[in-house]
Amino acid sequence: MTADSPGQGGRSSTADAEFTEGYTVDTADVPPHSAEFLATVAARELAGCRRVFAGVGLPTLAVDLATRTVNPGVELVYESGVVGAHPEAMAEGIADSVLVSGSEAMLSMDALFGYVLQGGYVDVGFLGAAQVDRIGNINTSVIGDWQRPKVRLPGSGGASDIIASAREIVVVLRRHDLYALPAEVDFCTSPSPARAGRQEGFRQPPGAGVATVITPLGILRRPDRHGELELAAVHPGVSVAEATENTGWDLRVRGDVTVTPRPRTEDVRLLREEIDTVRLYLR
Amino acid sequence: MTGSKVTTLAEAVTAHVRDGMTVALEGFGHLIPFAAGHEIIRQRRRDLTVCRMTPDILTDQLLVAGCVSRLVASFFASGSAGSLYEIRRRVEQHDPAPLETEEYSHYGMYCRYEAGAKRLPFQPLLSYVGSDLPALNPRIRSVESPYGEGRVYVVPPLNPDVTIVHAQRADASGNTQLWGITGAQAPAAYAASAVIVTVEEVVAPEVVRADPNRTLIPAHAVDAVVEVPGGAHPSYAQGCYDRDSAFYREWTPISRDRESALAWIDEWIHGTADHAGYLAKLGEQRWDGLGVAPAPSGSVSYGRRKQ
Numbered sequence: 001m002t003a004d005s006p007g008q009g010g011r012s013s014t015a016d017a018e019f020t021e022g023y024t025v026d027t028a029d030v031p032p033h034s035a036e037f038l039a040t041v042a043a044r045e046l047a048g049c050r051r052v053f054a055g056v057g058l059p060t061l062a063v064d065l066a067t068r069t070v071n072p073g074v075e076l077v078y079e080s081g082v083v084g085a086h087p088e089a090m091a092e093g094i095a096d097s098v099l100v101s102g103s104e105a106m107l108s109m110d111a112l113f114g115y116v117l118q119g120g121y122v123d124v125g126f127l128g129a130a131q132v133d134r135i136g137n138i139n140t141s142v143i144g145d146w147q148r149p150k151v152r153l154p155g156s157g158g159a160s161d162i163i164a165s166a167r168e169i170v171v172v173l174r175r176h177d178l179y180a181l182p183a184e185v186d187f188c189t190s191p192s193p194a195r196a197g198r199q200e201g202f203r204q205p206p207g208a209g210v211a212t213v214i215t216p217l218g219i220l221r222r223p224d225r226h227g228e229l230e231l232a233a234v235h236p237g238v239s240v241a242e243a244t245e246n247t248g249w250d251l252r253v254r255g256d257v258t259v260t261p262r263p264r265t266e267d268v269r270l271l272r273e274e275i276d277t278v279r280l281y282l283r
Numbered sequence: 284m285t286g287s288k289v290t291t292l293a294e295a296v297t298a299h300v301r302d303g304m305t306v307a308l309e310g311f312g313h314l315i316p317f318a319a320g321h322e323i324i325r326q327r328r329r330d331l332t333v334c335r336m337t338p339d340i341l342t343d344q345l346l347v348a349g350c351v352s353r354l355v356a357s358f359f360a361s362g363s364a365g366s367l368y369e370i371r372r373r374v375e376q377h378d379p380a381p382l383e384t385e386e387y388s389h390y391g392m393y394c395r396y397e398a399g400a401k402r403l404p405f406q407p408l409l410s411y412v413g414s415d416l417p418a419l420n421p422r423i424r425s426v427e428s429p430y431g432e433g434r435v436y437v438v439p440p441l442n443p444d445v446t447i448v449h450a451q452r453a454d455a456s457g458n459t460q461l462w463g464i465t466g467a468q469a470p471a472a473y474a475a476s477a478v479i480v481t482v483e484e485v486v487a488p489e490v491v492r493a494d495p496n497r498t499l500i501p502a503h504a505v506d507a508v509v510e511v512p513g514g515a516h517p518s519y520a521q522g523c524y525d526r527d528s529a530f531y532r533e534w535t536p537i538s539r540d541r542e543s544a545l546a547w548i549d550e551w552i553h554g555t556a557d558h559a560g561y562l563a564k565l566g567e568q569r570w571d572g573l574g575v576a577p578a579p580s581g582s583v584s585y586g587r588r589k590q
Contacts, residue, residue, distance in 0.1 A: 079389060080311055080312060080313070080464045080466075081311075081464055081465065081466075082464070092526070092528055093312060094312070095311055095312020095313050095464055096312075097313070097463065097519055097521055097525055097526065097575070100313075100463045100464060101521075101578055102578075106462070106463065106464070108465055108469070109389070109390075109393050109465075109466060109467060110393060110397065113389065113393065114390075117390075118408070118409050137413075141416075141419075146419060148375075149374065149375055150375070151375065152359060152370070152371050152374040152375050153359075153360075154358050154359050154360035155356075155357065155358050155359045155360075155386055156357060156358070156386070156388040156389070156391075156416065157357060157358040157388070157389055158389040159388070160388040160410050160411065160414050160416060161388045161389060161390040161391070161408070161409075161410045164409045164410045164411075165409060187415050187419075188413065188414055189414060189415065189416065190414065191412065191413030191414045192413070193413075195413035196412040196413030197413070199412050199413055201427075201433055201434050202412045202425070202433050202434045202435070203409075203428065203432045203433035203434065203435050204412060204433075205409045205410070205412050206409075
């Protein structure tokens with residue numbers, strides 16, 4: 001996985017005419033906050049990744065697109081016990097029967113979390129989140145007071161297990177604002193290595209934490225395992241100022257900040273015509 | 284081979300599920316024991332501690348029906364289908380009453396069943412270092428490794444009074460075979476004092492013994508066997524019928540309003556005598572729409588000694 005090369009720069013949308021005969025879409029009409037745009041950017045992150053542990057929601061869409069574009073050989077692992085999924089249709093969730101039929105292995109959950117995940121086999125954990133903070137702590141539990149929350153979110157699921165052991169985590173956020181990217185999360189469900197390291201005397205988990213955050217405005221990355229998330233790319237039409245003003249801390253901007261390449265026509269066609277035909281994720 | 288444990292769902296719930304008990308209803312998005320949960324609602328059980336990794340719609344329904352006072356779980360939504368509004372109302376607004384919850388990660392919850400099944404005092408895992416979850420849930424604790432690698436988090440055993448699971452098939456003595464996503468069913472069964480298994484089909488012992496690797500819960504761990512075709516609806520049974528995704532989407536607006544959720548319970552659970560009545564109300568057309576095309580596994584040979 002090439003953590004420092006946002007997007008696949010060589011794949012401009014004008015170059016795909018041969019793949020998209022009979023299908024036209026002006027990719028300028030696919031805005032950066034759309035599921036199509038986010039899924040395409042997320043799928044590109046999986047180029048070169050051997051094994052991905054995909055979470056609920058947009059990650060399901062992104063890994064499906066990745067297997068049809070940048071990484072046909074990527075091994076899809078799901079917390080339900082599926083290893084090497086080859087779904088014949090888009091999975092509606094991580095326990096969908098289409099992930100089971102034709103998969104390479106169905107493991108017990110003990111084998112999946114114990115051997116595959118804690119055993120160190122997962123390269124990328126792909127998660128959604130409500131909040132991510134400056135050092136990559138993830139909140140999927142509560143907004144507001146813990147005992148009497150303003151919003152009760154779904155909780156950990158497998159996320160806090162995945163972050164402890166995956167080589168790196170990619171997070172996709174559906175919004176980029178002071179609520180979604182605070183300086184510090186309201187509740188830390190899934191901790192960064194920096195936060196884990198503050199708990200002295202504990203055996204430190206091997207997971208490297210959140211390396212990449214894809215948002216409707218751009219892509220945040222961190223310089224190293226204990227570093228702070230920085231602005232590495234902005235999406236077309238988004239200014240650097242718009243990204244920094246909507247982030248809850250003094251967001252550092254990389255000197256080599258780039259503009260994310262738009263989805264190719266073929267990406268959009270695959271997502272709309274072949275993957276999410278029922279518009280479950282593409283709303 | 285022990286005697287037959289085959290009974291009816293009403294009798295099994297009457298015999299094994301009593302007010303105030305800790306009840307595990309397992310099935311990770313697959314083989315969720317909906318029919319058994321609905322029977323608990325029909326028999327108006329109260330004050331249950333329900334244990335499920337993913338509460339799912341079933342727990343939301345048990346809550347609406349007033350059966351549950353405590354929830355032990357590791358995910359509080361309904362996958363891609365959205366929120367479980369009864370749980371959210373109870374937790375966020377204490378409406379109509381607060382809900383006591385005990386929260387883990389998936390692997391933490393699974394490890395609780397494992398420790399319970401193995402009668403261990405606790406089970407360690409690599410999760411939670413740096414997380415706020417141990418502060419929220421004081422039952423997640425840590426111990427110093429006696430082998431000198433620092434502290435590790437541990438979870439306590441979970442030993443339900445009764446565990447209820449749904450499976451594709453079992454024989455009359457309770458040898459239970461399931462395939463596809465197998466979730467926490469096996470450790471949850473071994474951890475419990477009593478086990479009810481509902482199945483799509485009760486099969487002859489020869490069917491089980493022709494493929495012993497597929498038995499995940501042997502008869503010795505099972506107390507009651509009930510044949511309940513369609514017993515996982517609206518979840519699914521791999522190879523038998525698919526998930527009723529339309530219902531999962533319908534539950535969001537139903538559960539958003541407490542009155543409509545109560546009306547649903549009255550109409551679909553109290554208004555039907557049993558699961559067969561529920562399926563009849565659902566209608567053949569809807570059921571046919573959940574059918575799946577066959578995809579047989581092929582078979583392996585276990586061999587036998589030449590005579």
